[in-house]
Amino acid sequence: xxxxxxxxxxxxxxxxxxxxxxxxxxxxxxxxxxxxxxxxxxxxxxxxxxxxxxxxxxxxxxxxxxxxxxxxxxxxxxxxxxxxxxxxxxxxxxxxxxxxxxxxxxxxxxxxxxxxxxxxxxxxxxxxxxxxxxxxxxxxxxxxxxxxxxxxxxxxxxxxxxxxxxxxxxxxxxxxxxxxxxxxxxxxxxxxxxxxxxxxxxxxxxxxxxxxxxxxxxxxxxxxxxxxxxxxxxxxxxxxxxx
Amino acid sequence: xxxxxxxxxxxxxxxxxxxxxxxxxxxxxxxxxxxxxxxxxxxxxxxxxxxxxxxxxxxxxxxxxxxxxxxxxxxxxxxxxxxxxxxxxxxxxxxxxxxxxxxxxxxxxxxxxxxxxxxxxxxxxxxxxxxxxxxxxxxxxxxxxxxxxxxxxxxxxxxxxxxxxxxxxxxxxxxxxxxxxxxxxxxxxxxxxxxxxxxxxxxxxxxxxxxxxxxxxxxxxxxxx
Amino acid sequence: xxxxxxxxxxxxxxxxxxxxxxxxxxxxxxxxxxxxxxxxxxxxxxxxxxxxxxxxxxxxxxxxxxxxxxxxxxxxxxxxxxxxxxxxxxxxxxxxxxxxxxxxxxxxxxxxxxxxxxxxxxxxxxxxxxxxxxxxxxxxxxxxxxxxxxxxxxxxxxxxxxxxxxxxxxxxxxxxxxxxxxxxxxxxxxxxxxxxxxxxxxxxxxxxxxxxxxxxxxxxxxxxxxxxxxxxxxxxxxxxxxxxxxxxxxxxxxx
Numbered sequence: 001x002x003x004x005x006x007x008x009x010x011x012x013x014x015x016x017x018x019x020x021x022x023x024x025x026x027x028x029x030x031x032x033x034x035x036x037x038x039x040x041x042x043x044x045x046x047x048x049x050x051x052x053x054x055x056x057x058x059x060x061x062x063x064x065x066x067x068x069x070x071x072x073x074x075x076x077x078x079x080x081x082x083x084x085x086x087x088x089x090x091x092x093x094x095x096x097x098x099x100x101x102x103x104x105x106x107x108x109x110x111x112x113x114x115x116x117x118x119x120x121x122x123x124x125x126x127x128x129x130x131x132x133x134x135x136x137x138x139x140x141x142x143x144x145x146x147x148x149x150x151x152x153x154x155x156x157x158x159x160x161x162x163x164x165x166x167x168x169x170x171x172x173x174x175x176x177x178x179x180x181x182x183x184x185x186x187x188x189x190x191x192x193x194x195x196x197x198x199x200x201x202x203x204x205x206x207x208x209x210x211x212x213x214x215x216x217x218x219x220x221x222x223x224x225x226x227x228x229x230x231x232x233x234x235x236x237x238x239x240x241x242x243x
Numbered sequence: 244x245x246x247x248x249x250x251x252x253x254x255x256x257x258x259x260x261x262x263x264x265x266x267x268x269x270x271x272x273x274x275x276x277x278x279x280x281x282x283x284x285x286x287x288x289x290x291x292x293x294x295x296x297x298x299x300x301x302x303x304x305x306x307x308x309x310x311x312x313x314x315x316x317x318x319x320x321x322x323x324x325x326x327x328x329x330x331x332x333x334x335x336x337x338x339x340x341x342x343x344x345x346x347x348x349x350x351x352x353x354x355x356x357x358x359x360x361x362x363x364x365x366x367x368x369x370x371x372x373x374x375x376x377x378x379x380x381x382x383x384x385x386x387x388x389x390x391x392x393x394x395x396x397x398x399x400x401x402x403x404x405x406x407x408x409x410x411x412x413x414x415x416x417x418x419x420x421x422x423x424x425x426x427x428x429x430x431x432x433x434x435x436x437x438x439x440x441x442x443x444x445x446x447x448x449x450x451x452x453x454x455x456x457x458x459x460x461x462x463x464x465x466x467x468x
Numbered sequence: 469x470x471x472x473x474x475x476x477x478x479x480x481x482x483x484x485x486x487x488x489x490x491x492x493x494x495x496x497x498x499x500x501x502x503x504x505x506x507x508x509x510x511x512x513x514x515x516x517x518x519x520x521x522x523x524x525x526x527x528x529x530x531x532x533x534x535x536x537x538x539x540x541x542x543x544x545x546x547x548x549x550x551x552x553x554x555x556x557x558x559x560x561x562x563x564x565x566x567x568x569x570x571x572x573x574x575x576x577x578x579x580x581x582x583x584x585x586x587x588x589x590x591x592x593x594x595x596x597x598x599x600x601x602x603x604x605x606x607x608x609x610x611x612x613x614x615x616x617x618x619x620x621x622x623x624x625x626x627x628x629x630x631x632x633x634x635x636x637x638x639x640x641x642x643x644x645x646x647x648x649x650x651x652x653x654x655x656x657x658x659x660x661x662x663x664x665x666x667x668x669x670x671x672x673x674x675x676x677x678x679x680x681x682x683x684x685x686x687x688x689x690x691x692x693x694x695x696x697x698x699x700x701x702x703x704x705x706x707x708x709x710x711x712x713x714x715x716x717x718x719x720x721x722x723x
Contacts, residue, residue: 055468087325
């Protein structure tokens with residue numbers, strides 16, 4: 001594993017309405033890792049992800065992404081991060097191609113290279129034939145493909161996924177599995193929050209369980225199956241709530 | 244690495260125009276509302292020849308403003324529904340670029356409705372509405388109103404009461420703009436000499452500068468948690 | 469502004485016991501009603517009756533100072549709003565909301581005294597005069613501020629949006645102040661400062677009648693300074709207590 005940390009979080013505190021959600025959290029993620037962030041509702045998973053994406057400011061602590069510090073160097077951080085959430089983040093009234101072109105412009109891709117990049121991406125996610133259809137005519141699975149393509153438009157090093165499996169049927173979830181494996185194989189670092197424990201062991205390389213605003217457990221997934229993970233998860237979260 | 248201000252603004256504006264030219268939902272809704280409003284006013288106020296002189300600019304502006312509120316709500320709700328506002332903010336662009344980008348679209352749609360109303364009202368009420376000064380005041384008035392409206396609509400679409408809250412928070416803040424615009428239009432239409440009413444377009448211009456500056460400064464806080 | 473800054477707004481641990489009432493607040497609580505009684509006494513018994521308008525002119529000693537009390541409170545809202553946006557410390561939001569509520573109360577007193585005065589002098593309770601219209605808009609804007617707050621569930625979003633709106637709303641206060649300069653066709657008297665008016669009705673000379681100046685100044689002390697400061701201070705403390713109660717409740721539920 002590459003020793004250079006890609007994401008460094010030190011002493012991170014976030015309080016909402018005076019209630020601390022994250023309390024002095026430390027986390028280091030290395031290049032090429034695929035990390036699943038687990039934890040109960042309100043454990044701070046999504047909050048952490050939003051802060052990594054520069055969407056929300058920490059109450060205290062330091063976040064560094066690829067050597068750039070948030071929020072001061074937010075633009076540098078943003079251009080190496082792609083985000084997928086349970087919302088589609090695309091315009092239904094535009095076609096897939098138009099959506100990708102719009103976001104490509106926002107990410108400052110050269111106009112000459114943009115069309116080629118869009119064709120490549122649409123092919124990669126399997127939307128080559130439907131690229132010019134309006135997004136509102138898409139099925140859930142196709143929408144998911146486009147969402148991933150949108151997040152990858154600027155070829156980011158890091159993918160942040162916030163509950164990407166929410167609302168997906170079995171087929172669409174299978175598609176997402178495949179797309180994420182591809183993105184990981186291409187060398188991207190992925191951080192994903194999810195409730196879907198059964199999916200995690202076969203997909204990710206490392207599991208981080210948040211409990212009560214700090215890291216309850218941080219472990220590689222080698223040799224772990226979903227039954228074992230569920231056991232561990234229950235132990236960690238119940239221990240935290242007993243405290 | 245960072246996208247230039249102008250490129251981001253023009254991308255957002257072209258995106259909004261493309262969506263609108265394809266569906267024509269917003270502009271047809273605003274236009275139809277504006278026509279209905281003019282007719283309702285005509286019946287309600289029984290606009291005869293004398294009443295017209297006094298009331299016509301008020302009718303014009305109230306109509307334009309309520310049509311704009313419809314447009315503003317639609318425009319910002321579209322950014323909220325699929326999380327697109329967040330998607331824009333995730334890109335390496337300056338926050339004011341998002342504001343200006345949305346503002347230009349909203350302003351153009353409001354101005355278009357206002358421009359379309361001028362010949363209609365001219366024909367219905369037999370008043371010469373199409374004058375250079377009226378066009379200028381219409382431009383300044385809709386610009387100031389759209390600026391405040393874009394900031395406030397970005398906030399209200401995120402509230403529990405959503406669309407219904409916008410007119411309540413927007414109208415009192417925008418009233419100075421509306422007041423100056425109505426006074427200017429009334430005076431221009433009455434054919435009074437220019438030095439009697441030139442102060443109104445000037446006040447309108449000053450208000451536009453003040454509100455635009457405030458809105459650019461404040462928008463960053465609207466979108467940044 | 470020093471009075472605003474010196475208020476004890478901070479609570480380090482929100483769940484810690486509420487700090488005891490500061491001595492300055494206790495002093496203010498005693499001094500304010502005394503100053504109010506003194507100003508009423510001066511206004512009613514010391515100042516001579518104005519020749520043209522009679523006793524109803526004495527409302528002026530409350531009317532004008534109350535407006536500046538409202539102005540002071542709305543300024544506190546702007547200060548609190550800007551400070552909140554920069555620091556994200558909830559104490560500033562408490563100052564902002566206190567400013568709006570106290571400012572509204574004082575503005576309503578200003579409007580009501582104005583109406584009671586206008587009934588005999590202008591022969592109407594209300595007229596669509598530029599200054600009256602501007603102030604009515606101002607009051608509605610701050611009611612809209614309260615509606616905006618009520619419409620947002622997430623406390624951080626509510627504070628942020630309220631801060632932004634509080635800054636925007638202040639434009640209506642400025643317009644109420646300067647409108648008599650922009651629109652000289654107002655009939656509202658401009659008693660203090662240079663007047664450019666042509667049609668003002670109910671004008672009187674602040675110098676002409678003995679005691680007018682004194683009554684005005686003694687009116688300013690309670691209405692424009694002591695009452696807004698004391699009320700806002702209490703309101704800030706109340707808001708802090710309410711937030712603490714909500715926090716303790718959520719901690720109980722968390723168990």
